[in-house]
Amino acid sequence: MTTDALSRAFAALADPTRRDMVARLSEGDATVGQLAEPYRMTLQAVYKHLRVLEDAGLVSRPSGPQPRPVRLEAGTLDLMDTWIERHRRRVEQRYRRLDAVLAEMKGEKHGPDHGDSDRSRSEAAGHPDES
Amino acid sequence: MTTDALSRAFAALADPTRRDMVARLSEGDATVGQLAEPYRMTLQAVYKHLRVLEDAGLVSRPSGPQPRPVRLEAGTLDLMDTWIERHRRRVEQRYRRLDAVLAEMKGEKHGPDHGDSDRSRSEAAGHPDES
């Protein structure tokens, strides 16, 4: 549907079977048959999963002779990684900043009020991106 | 729901609204009211989204006085990041190795066969982890 790339990508990896496929493909290309072997489901079901991974851009199927290989694409993994990393960093940065403030408070010990240190923590923010 | 942690986490981030929430929370804690403000949906719907994020371990709601804040938890982001990174690395490593082989072939130019370099690329692997 009109679902954006990131949504498709995350949704694709939300399924354990699909995640397992990606994990195995990260070791090397495989044919659909090889891929399907460990799972107790119809070949068609496997093709469906592959479809989802392909639509998400996580996997490609280079055309050529019949048993076409399935190949993991790093690009989309990169996208996801970037998104997560960005926000993970932001939180951890806040943690560190908070720790710093706490440490400082502990250091000075007595004077609890020296200016309008933070407060307002909850808003400020403007509106972020999501790009 | 016997769904594992990673599945819940990826599923949680597969929704644009939820991703936006996470993005905004990465800038700082917020109350549900503040969080809900930009969206054109019922408060109950927002609570539902929050529930999903909470069940996925992406968010916590420290108890205390009534308008309880919503706080982003870095731990689960870390888990996801680790998973993705691991596989992204594996693919890229394979890319590099392939490039190296190609470069070598180009370099030697004539003698194409000098030992059992790789082959077997598609299987070998045993069965990977997914840990």
Add this chain to the structure above:
DNA sequence: GGTTCTTTAAACCATCAGGTTGAAAGGGTG
């Protein structure tokens, strides 16, 4: 050209996910 393997398609089913409405608890504060 026929046989066999790979791949795509279609119809169908059960369950889940995002949203709504409506109602009810919880919890502060006048």
Add this chain to the structure above:
DNA sequence: CACCCTTTCAACCTGATGGTTTAAAGAACC
């Protein structure tokens, strides 16, 4: 206590998802 805001619960609708079965194209190969 009464009022108001926050939070949760339940029923319901709609559309997507993971599977299945059945059927039919497409490619390879003898």
